[in-house]
Amino acid sequence: MTRTTSPSPQPATADATRVAVSTVIFTLGRLPDSDEIGVVLPLVLRTRDPHEGQWALPGGWLDVTESLEATASRTLAETSGLAPSYLEQLYAFGAVDRSPTRVVSIVYWALIRGDEIPDHSVENVRWFDAAALPQLAFDHNEIVEYALWRLRNKVGYSRIAHGLLPGEFTLAELREVYEAILSRRLDPANFRRQVENSGTLIPTDRFRTGSHRPARLYRYNQDVELSDRGPLGART
Amino acid sequence: MTRTTSPSPQPATADATRVAVSTVIFTLGRLPDSDEIGVVLPLVLRTRDPHEGQWALPGGWLDVTESLEATASRTLAETSGLAPSYLEQLYAFGAVDRSPTRVVSIVYWALIRGDEIPDHSVENVRWFDAAALPQLAFDHNEIVEYALWRLRNKVGYSRIAHGLLPGEFTLAELREVYEAILSRRLDPANFRRQVENSGTLIPTDRFRTGSHRPARLYRYNQDVELSDRGPLGART
DNA sequence: ACAAAAGTGTTGTACGTACACCCATGA
DNA sequence: TCATGGGTGTACGTACAACACTTTTGT
Numbered sequence: 001m002t003r004t005t006s007p008s009p010q011p012a013t014a015d016a017t018r019v020a021v022s023t024v025i026f027t028l029g030r031l032p033d034s035d036e037i038g039v040v041l042p043l044v045l046r047t048r049d050p051h052e053g054q055w056a057l058p059g060g061w062l063d064v065t066e067s068l069e070a071t072a073s074r075t076l077a078e079t080s081g082l083a084p085s086y087l088e089q090l091y092a093f094g095a096v097d098r099s100p101t102r103v104v105s106i107v108y109w110a111l112i113r114g115d116e117i118p119d120h121s122v123e124n125v126r127w128f129d130a131a132a133l134p135q136l137a138f139d140h141n142e143i144v145e146y147a148l149w150r151l152r153n154k155v156g157y158s159r160i161a162h163g164l165l166p167g168e169f170t171l172a173e174l175r176e177v178y179e180a181i182l183s184r185r186l187d188p189a190n191f192r193r194q195v196e197n198s199g200t201l202i203p204t205d206r207f208r209t210g211s212h213r214p215a216r217l218y219r220y221n222q223d224v225e226l227s228d229r230g231p232l233g234a235r236t
Numbered sequence: 237m238t239r240t241t242s243p244s245p246q247p248a249t250a251d252a253t254r255v256a257v258s259t260v261i262f263t264l265g266r267l268p269d270s271d272e273i274g275v276v277l278p279l280v281l282r283t284r285d286p287h288e289g290q291w292a293l294p295g296g297w298l299d300v301t302e303s304l305e306a307t308a309s310r311t312l313a314e315t316s317g318l319a320p321s322y323l324e325q326l327y328a329f330g331a332v333d334r335s336p337t338r339v340v341s342i343v344y345w346a347l348i349r350g351d352e353i354p355d356h357s358v359e360n361v362r363w364f365d366a367a368a369l370p371q372l373a374f375d376h377n378e379i380v381e382y383a384l385w386r387l388r389n390k391v392g393y394s395r396i397a398h399g400l401l402p403g404e405f406t407l408a409e410l411r412e413v414y415e416a417i418l419s420r421r422l423d424p425a426n427f428r429r430q431v432e433n434s435g436t437l438i439p440t441d442r443f444r445t446g447s448h449r450p451a452r453l454y455r456y457n458q459d460v461e462l463s464d465r466g467p468l469g470a471r472t
Numbered sequence: 473a474c475a476a477a478a479g480t481g482t483t484g485t486a487c488g489t490a491c492a493c494c495c496a497t498g499a
Numbered sequence: 500t501c502a503t504g505g506g507t508g509t510a511c512g513t514a515c516a517a518c519a520c521t522t523t524t525g526t
Contacts, residue, residue, distance in 0.1 A: 068330035094304035
């Protein structure tokens with residue numbers, strides 16, 4: 001449904017159900033109109049019907065020889081040119097009337113590090129403030145809403161916030177990520193203790209020197225990822 | 237993939253992807269070999285290839301005119317004859333090699349009350365101890381494993397346990413449900429307070445009289461369902 | 473009377489929150 | 500030296516686990 005870049009390998013038979021894979025790709029960035037840091041995501045301008053001229057989630061038809069997750073990864077590469085630092089299935093949307101022809105969309109959501117996102121890398125791709133989207137094609141507004149809910153939820157009990165940061169980061173930077181996602185301020189002192197006691201961070205010997213007292217750099221402890229997706233490790 | 241009861245409305249074209257909907261249906265029951273109470277689920281004996289003679293999750297092909305959830309509900313009716321007291325999408329399984337032909341299965345999981353489940357209502361349907369399954373068709377063992385994980389997880393922060401009980405129940409009965417799902421004993425005193433303070437139960441004037449001191453009957457408070465599935469209310 | 477489950481009280485620990493305070497650096 | 504963010508200490512409130520205890524029934 002959300003395919004925008006290549007020809008359709010699936011037959012468009014009137015009474016067949018087609019399967020699409022779309023991806024909600026989150027990263028942090030400076031918001032267009034304010035200069036706050038916030039959650040942003042890329043959308044693709046539809047160049048054909050249905051919903052020509054509207055913005056839609058990146059995605060494509062499922063190929064018979066391609067796994068669901070592989071399709072999602074491809075989507076990500078096509079729009080951001082980056083590999084996901086986090087990728088998880090979100091939901092399968094299958095209302096009969098969500099598209100003129102019957103389409104079931106398996107939607108993934110992904111995080112990528114904000115390090116180096118090409119500003120206008122790909123034609124017809126634009127990054128939007130997740131909290132201020134225009135009207136999107138199909139049921140994509142609903143989908144993004146749900147993805148945002150999952151992101152905010154998951155940030156509470158999981159360590160995914162690291163997926164938005166480079167390899168080494170200060171606690172203040174990590175806290176900013178949480179604050180942007182939850183859109184509320186957190187107490188620096190308490191934040192420090194929580195995350196230190198969680199055992200998910202490894203302090204390095206390096207410091208971020210800047211305007212004031214240097215802050216220690218931390219990196220993510222790979223060994224801790226438990227109790228996240230349950231028995232599904234590399235599911236597809 | 238798991239269709240067992242009606243002819244396939246989907247074309248079996250070699251290079252098309254077909255969409256199936258399967259459902260993991262949980263309830264509580266007396267386990268076959270012990271006489272403990274535990275989680276049980278119905279499976280359907282496959283009467284044709286692939287995997288003829290193996291047990292599989294109830295399910296069927298997605299019809300073009302039928303929503304995902306509707307297909308799941310139908311499945312439930314066909315195997316248990318009951319309406320679900322809880323129904324939620326679990327995951328979309330789409331590995332390329334999970335079936336001889338390419339099949340994407342949208343899997344739901346459901347709870348039904350144990351009140352009155354016909355013991356051998358439907359031909360080729362049998363109820364199994366969820367913790368001691370034989371080898372199932374396709375990747376269905378994995379799927380059940382994941383569904384169980386979700387059930388146990390969700391019982392911790394949600395009120396779904398009520399979905400396994402009749403309209404009125406004692407706190408001891410509710411506690412038994414939790415104990416069966418989590419397979420560990422809970423302190424009756426603490427359990428009482430937790431659930432009382434959660435505001436999800438309404439005490440009635442009736443009592444369950446039995447072998448000892450009568451226990452007050454409670455019923456579920458409909459008004460509390462919040463923070464469960466997020467923005468997806470009647471999604472399909 | 474006694475066993476056993478229903479139901480109440482009390483205590484200790486863990487953890488989140490609020491906030492006062494010290495430390496180290498650039499300007 | 501001062502402003503500012505880095506980092507530590509402490510006190511309070513809530514939530515939960517453990518467990519002693521009282522109450523009410525059937526037998």
